[in-house]
Amino acid sequence: MTSGGSQSGERSATSVFSGDEFSFSMPSRLEYLSVIDKLVEGIIEACEIDEEPGIALATSVIEACTNAIQHGHKHDPSKFFSCRFEFASDRITVTVTDSGAGFDLDKVLVSDPTGPEGIMKSRGRGIFIMKTMMDEVDFSTGDPTGTVVHLVKFLTDGPGSGPGV
């Protein structure tokens, strides 16, 4: 197997799918999270992604999809959320989109779920988990546009490669 564009000549983690992208949509049922997790597990195996970035990717994709199902669509299976996977030589980008009412991102970001006031709360960790585990996370949210979450995980060493778990 040859390099997917790495200047060092070493095979990059995602070279098997580099340049590819695909997307799908699913009804807003929590049970589909298991299906998505199996897909991500397959991607991790095919791309030979190391354990820590693999855990970060799988965990964060599940969080983004959980938010779409629970908060975006309020578990309404007639509403579909979408996932898009994009593969580059040095990164995987996942975009999760719902058509819900959106949320106040500033309000969510200001709370610290690991602090004394937040750590015993049963909710409010999803975005924190994504932002901690992924290298890049950004949100576009509003009503009636819904919420779009971009998750990026760099998979090779070098400039732009962020910390793992």
Next chain:
Amino acid sequence: MKLRKSEKDDVAILRLSGKLMGGPDADVVQDSVRQYLNDGYKKLLLDLGDVSWVNSTGLGILIASHITVTNAGSTLKLMRVSRRIDSILMVTKLNTIFEVYDSEEAAVASFGHKPTSEENKTS
């Protein structure tokens, strides 16, 4: 998610399997926790050895159980967590709230396991 219950002397063990991700899982876990508390158990263990992953909603279930048990004057600990679950516990700093043990033996021993009369006979 599925849940099986077992007891080892005065320690109640709730063995979860599958994925802990919210929905009906919350009631299943909470109902079993409350049942053990009502039965007088003071030492509870959640066995996550067969749980493949937990999302943030699943973490909420663990926290709710911890609060229920602590408010009853009892203790809840975790055992046999996977590398993936350990990661999410570390990221959220919930590893500072939950005592986590690698094995059932270590977890039970951490409560100060009292040998049964049968064990005393053979030791």
